[in-house]
Amino acid sequence: MKHQWNTGRHYDEHGQRMVAQVEGDCILFSDLSRHINGSIPLGKFLQGHRFDRYTLEALVMTNYDFGNYSGNNNNNTLAWT
Secondary structure: OEEEEEOOOOOEOOEOEEEEEEEOOEEEEEEOOOOEEEEEEOOOOOOOOOOOHHHHHHHHHHHHHOOOOEOOOOOOOOOOO
C-alpha cells in the first residue's frame, strides 16, 4: 500500500509532502520537501499486517520525528502522484 500526505509543516512552498509504502519487513518513506529517504523496520508483530492510511501515517511520522529510521537501501525517492 502506498500513501501520500501533506503534514502541513512549512518546509517549502508545498508544505511537507510525505510518501510511504510497506515493502516486506519495513516501511519505506520519502520526505519530498526535505529530500530525506528512509526505512523503518517493522517488528515481527507488525510484519504482514495490512495498515490503513491513518496507521501508516502515524507510524511514519512518529518514527521520523524521533529519528527512528535509517536510510533506505536503494535510496530511491518515492514519487508523489
